Amino acid sequence: MHIPDGYLGPQTTIPGFAVMVPAWAVAFKKVKAKLERKNIPTLALCSAFSFLVMMFNVPVAGGSSAHAVGAVLIAILLGPWAATVSVSTALLIQALIFGDGGILSYGINCLNMAVVMPFTGYYLYKLIAGKSKIGSSRNIAASFFGSYFGLNIAAFCASVEFGIQPLLFQDAAGHPLYCPYPLSVSIPSMLFAHGMVAGPIEGILAAAAVTYIARVTPQIFSGNAAPESAGPVSFFQRYRNILIPIIAMIVLTPLGLIASGTAWGEWGTDEIKDALGYVPQGLASLSDQWNALMPDYSLPALGDGTFGSVAGYLLSAFAGILLISALIFLMSRLVTKGRKGTGRK
């Protein structure tokens, strides 16, 4: 993913620097505040670590090997801003001394590998890991997926940067001035290579490294991980992972008003009559058996206007979820009560 000079036009690489300068400024400020005066040796060692991790060849199937980037691993251990500083420094040394990645493309390389990768990977890791204990199965899975997707999202960004070159920069004869591969080639080829080989390697390295550090020196995670005993937690905190999606679903239910027509198979007798010209006798008799409390997700008391419809949808969703949750809760109590009783005996 180290883009060499020549593949991207200056009109792409210079904006890369324009984006990175404020990102570096914020990163240094944040990291300085977090690590205080210890920042220089810690960040220097992390940069050296980042550099060396890119030299670690991890075996892949078929006897070959591939190297990892380690940006998400550093983000998990020290936070995403520290990863930005460390990976940027490592990339600068690589570009200047080893010619790995260009000088003009340094800004773009940093954007991909020192910003996009650690930030997307880290927040995905946080989302999956939640409040799980460092080194737990969920936490390790989160490290794997965070690293895997962080790398692939960064690779996607790089592929877009490659792919837009032939669209943007051509000579008078229409020949591409920089990377010749269009988006239709660059995106699949980059994502295939990173999704199948480099991504799993990145994920495995991060997950195994997190497991190792959690066992050997868990104190390194301090500041980035949730405390193990956080004291009493509120109802919302405890069930946040369930409640947030449910609330989001309730809020989104009025979207049903936008849809025209009726879902297939959910026709009322009026709609069946319009479509077929008659209502089957059995259906007509059955339809009168049950009158819903809130017909068509509306309450007569709220009126027929937009407000009434939206409020009706929300109330219906809320009532439905409450009813179903109560049933599931009751069922779980009945099931676990029996199991606990057996256990005590």
Place this chain on the structure above:
Amino acid sequence: MHDGKSIGKIPDWLLQSSGESSNGIENRSRAKTHFLRRTLKNIAGVLENELYCEKYAAKDSFLQIIDPRVKLCIFLAFLVFGGMAGKLAVLTVLAAVPIVYAGLSGLAVKDFFRRIWLVVPLAVFIVSLPGTSSLLIRGRPLFYLLPPGGLGLKEGLYFSAGGLGTAFRLMLRTGISLSFAFLLFLTTKWSKITAGLASMHLPPLVVSILNMAYRYLFLLAEIAQGMMEARYLRTTGKLKLSDNRHFMAHSAAYLFVEGHFVSEEVYEAMCCRGYTGNAVGLSASRIGQKDFIFLTMNAVILFLLIAGEHLK
């Protein structure tokens, strides 16, 4: 006299003749420790590169005595121009500039050329070939790889002058960038490069991190090398792919832990020596007459190249 089976516990490979035995192990371990050898090669490359650069940067030749700030500015100007130039002739001339400088600065030109042009630019050229063929860039065919109708391709597979020009342009730009970067590093000590960056108003924190990162890179590289060598020497028999992966991941994790502890020791050592949060450099260079001459001559070269680019 004896065969392996009759001795029982002694493995067969130990009873083979020395030549056969070592070759056998070598051949078997090659299949299993490919990743270790590649990692060791990478790390050795870092250490070797440092020795190589130190050897030339310590010389007292042409580019070595030029102020690093002047070199940085001039080389950056060449790089930006190289990124924008489109004419192959101009790019070729620009590619020759660092080679001439290398020769005048006492560097081994053949080695310089080999290190730069036969690795990344060549790879860039090869990788760009499919994209610059008639599959993506059409024009008047220069030569055919597949005649029209071959492999179901109606127009065949060929390279046009425009397509090949694009491939060469990519290769030249990559090579030019690498050449100037290497030239800067081969003729300037790292501490002088960072001092030059500091005098160009790069924040002191960044300069300190760059300096220390570069210094401790070799310390961590040696630790990593030790781990890989130990594993390589101990590896016999067939190991599971997952075990090898875990070893590499645990090595990376151990390196991080080691680096973390070293950073705390380094910080304490710095405090003992009176560190208050601001790093102070000892080298203070001044721009002299030779630097002005270098600046002027390169400005003329750049002007000529720009003129060449805009000639009809």
